[in-house]
Amino acid sequence: MGYLTMRYPQNIFLGEGSYVNGGGMLCASSNARIVIGRNCMISYNTHFRTDMHRHDDVTIPMISQGHDHKDIILEDDVWVGFGAQIMAGVKIGTGSIVGAGAVVTRDVPPYSVVGGVPARLIQRRSPL
Template sequence: MDRRAKINHDVILQGSGKIVLGENSFIGSFSVIGANESVVIGKNVMIAQGVSIRDTDHNFDDLHKPMLNQGIKTKPILIKDNVWIGYGAVITKGVTIHSGAIVAANAVVTKDVPKNTIVGGVPAKILKRREE
């Protein structure tokens, strides 16, 4: 973690993977970052309160075995520079959020977010493109 980065109180960092928080970025209170592979957060990123960012899902394909015993699958998450993630948003495994993007409050991001776009909804969809 860069010394100018900030993690507010009551943030949970969990898992056995790598978590990187870039320069001048912050994670709001009551957020959860779960990394069993990697979650990399760039510079000047604002992550609001109550956000969930997890690079892992549970396997569930075998109907004859408890889901608890089926293991996990992981895929890294990359959040590039100058991104704003709103309150209560969920970022799922394998997602890249490109520079200048905004994720609306309570959005569930299951696919990559293009540069300079605003996404929202469940699942998140492009709402608007920011002007350059």
């Protein structure tokens, strides 16, 4: 599990104190970035994809419709659990937690805990 696949590594940015464990994929594109803030923890087997297949025209085969490309942004102090998938265009707010196996398809507000497929809000984090 020590390997990590990266596509367009010149468009992947990792903040100070952050780490990404192995077994996963960070798939940026030529015109979309993956930006991971400071002090983030990315667990094993996670997948980040800045592109998605187009499928809006039913008269054209999906394979021929190309892709949309959108940045993925993780703010500071985010924890992404084992096997989670972060999809194109998602912004995960400061201090948030993404549960193991979650598929995140929309933005996550700061200090949120999300999980499931698709990911949904489970709880809000607050000071002790």
